[in-house]
Structures are given as C-alpha cells and as structure tokens.
Amino acid sequence: xxxxxxxxxxxxxxxxxxxxxxxxxxxxxxxxxxxxxxxxxxxxxxxxxxxxxxxxxxxxxxxxxxxxxxxxxxxxxxxxxxxxxxxxxxxxxxxxxxxxxxxxxxxxxxxxxxxxxxxxxxxxxxxxxxxxxxxxxxxxxxxxxxxxxxxxxxxxxxxxxxxxxxxxxxxxxx
Amino acid sequence: xxxxxxxxxxxxxxxxxxxxxxxxxxxxxxxxxxxxxxxxxxxxxxxxxxxxxxxxxxxxxxxxxxxxxxxxxxxxxxxxxxxxxxxxxxxxxxxxxxxxxxxxxxxxxxxxxxxxxx
Numbered sequence: 001x002x003x004x005x006x007x008x009x010x011x012x013x014x015x016x017x018x019x020x021x022x023x024x025x026x027x028x029x030x031x032x033x034x035x036x037x038x039x040x041x042x043x044x045x046x047x048x049x050x051x052x053x054x055x056x057x058x059x060x061x062x063x064x065x066x067x068x069x070x071x072x073x074x075x076x077x078x079x080x081x082x083x084x085x086x087x088x089x090x091x092x093x094x095x096x097x098x099x100x101x102x103x104x105x106x107x108x109x110x111x112x113x114x115x116x117x118x119x120x121x122x123x124x125x126x127x128x129x130x131x132x133x134x135x136x137x138x139x140x141x142x143x144x145x146x147x148x149x150x151x152x153x154x155x156x157x158x159x160x161x162x163x164x165x166x167x168x169x170x171x172x173x174x
Numbered sequence: 175x176x177x178x179x180x181x182x183x184x185x186x187x188x189x190x191x192x193x194x195x196x197x198x199x200x201x202x203x204x205x206x207x208x209x210x211x212x213x214x215x216x217x218x219x220x221x222x223x224x225x226x227x228x229x230x231x232x233x234x235x236x237x238x239x240x241x242x243x244x245x246x247x248x249x250x251x252x253x254x255x256x257x258x259x260x261x262x263x264x265x266x267x268x269x270x271x272x273x274x275x276x277x278x279x280x281x282x283x284x285x286x287x288x289x290x291x292x
Binding site: 084089091 | 199202203205206209210211212214215217218219221222225226247248249251252258259261262263265266269270273
C-alpha cells in the first residue's frame with residue numbers, strides 16, 4: 001500500500017485533475033487517470049527531498065482553506081478601497097516580524113501560499129537565526145493584531161494539520 | 175440566434191454581475207500599479223486581480239457554460255487551483271528580488287561613503 005500509493009491524497013487529486021481536464025467520466029478516463037495517479041507520485045518521489053506531506057487531519061485543512069477564502073475576499077475589498085480612495089503617501093506600508101513555531105516544510109509552504117494569496121500581505125523570507133517571518137503589510141494599523149491573527153488563524157491550524165498533535169484535545173472546535 | 179439570448183434570466187443576471195465585478199476588481203488592481211508610490215506598495219495591487227478578479231470571471235464562466243450546455247462544466251476550478259498555487263510563488267520571488275536589490279544598494283552606498291571618508 002505504502003509502496004504503490006505513497007500519498008493517496010495526491011493520487012486522488014491527480015485523478016480528479018485528469019477527469020476535469022478531459023471533462024469526461026467515461027471508464028477509459030478513469031483508467032488513464034488512475035494510471036497517472038499511481039505512476040506520477042512514484043516517478044516524482046526522488047524529486048521530493050522532504051517526502052510527501054503527511055496530512056494528519058484533512059478536515060482541519062478544508063476548514064482552514066475555507067476560512068482563508070473568506071479572508072481573501074474580505075482583504076480584496078479592503079485593498080481595493082485603499083487603492084481607489086486613499087493617497088499613496090497616506091498608506092502605512094511596513095515590514096513586520098512574526099515569530100513562528102511552525103517547522104514542517106510543507107506547512108511553511110502552505111502558510112506562504114495562503115499569506116501571499118491574501119491581498120495586502122506578502123511573505124518576504126524567514127530569518128534563519130531567529131526563525132522569524134519577515135512580512136510586508138500593505139496598510140499596517142496594529143502590528144500586534146497582525147502577529148496574533150497570523151499565529152492563531154493560520155499557523156495554529158497548519159500545525160494541527162501537518163504535525164502530530166501534542167495535545168489532541170486542544171484547538172478542537174475553535 | 176445567440177446562445178446568450180436563450181439563457182434563463184437568473185443565469186444571465188448572475189453571469190453579468192460576476193463579469194462586471196471581476197472586471198472592476200481587475201481594473202482596480204491595474205489602477206493600483208499605476209497609482210501607488212513605491213515598489214513595495216505596488217506589489218499588492220495585482221494580488222486582488224489574481225484572487226477576486228480571476229475568481230469572479232471563472233465562476234461566471236462555470237455558471238454560463240453549465241447553463242448553456244446543460245451539463246456540469248467545472249474544469250475552471252483547475253485554473254483557479256493553479257493560479258492560487260503559482261501566483262504566491264511569483265509574488266514572493268519578486269519581493270525577495272526587490273529586498274535583495276535594496277540591501278545591495280544600501281551596502282554599496284555605505285561602502286561608497288566609507289571610501290569617500292577615507
């Protein structure tokens with residue numbers, strides 16, 4: 001099982017991608033998509049230095065993506081409003097530092113995608129000495145609010161999704 | 175006879191609304207590139223185009239073709255997934271290039287001042 005399907009979720013995604021690309025649910029396309037889903041992860045295995053991500057809690061991942069989507073739409077309107085109605089000099093664009101506890105490379109990749117997809121924030125880099133995230137914020141009003149939001153809304157759920165839970169009960173239903 | 179004329183009113187209305195909204199958002203993103211002062215501010219302009227702007231237009235496309243062809247057309251989801259996976263990487267690359275450029279410039283200025291003092 002482990003040898004033939006190193007990452008079942010990736011295989012399912014590849015199969016779905018194939019079916020969508022061909023816009024067909026004929027048995028032949030299921031077969032071809034299935035072959036793609038099994039062969040591609042096996043062939044690409046040596047290209048993944050960290051191995052495939054182990055998603056401990058898929059439901060938490062979907063919840064995180066859904067909340068991020070809402071946040072993206074909300075930020076879109078905020079940024080549009082600033083672009084349309086405010087003068088460029090009045091916008092307080094700043095770099096801020098967010099201390100991170102997240103170490104999983106897959107988790108960091110997901111975090112960077114979510115932060116960069118949200119208009120108004122751009123990930124610059126992780127400072128290697130202190131493991132702090134350097135972030136550029138379009139219109140900064142309260143640095144502590146940003147740090148708290150990123151830590152509680154993004155980092156904590158990602159730790160739950162990717163890393164083995166140390167306190168299984170914590171974070172349940174929040 | 176155009177296919178668009180045979181659409182039921184609710185589909186036509188929602189498609190038109192989404193297209194106009196997506197177009198306005200994309201325009202706002204482009205306007206951001208024009209109006210904002212510094213590079214670090216301008217990088218935030220296109221972010222709204224690739225998320226909400228592209229999203230609205232893709233949803234409009236899904237609704238239109240699903241209704242017009244009377245079958246489920248959702249392969250636009252793939253476009254959204256790939257855009258959301260690649261656009262952040264590009265933004266991060268550009269941002270890091272800019273920071274690197276500024277740091278190097280600062281460094282060169284300091285070195286230049288030092289040489290002038292000595």
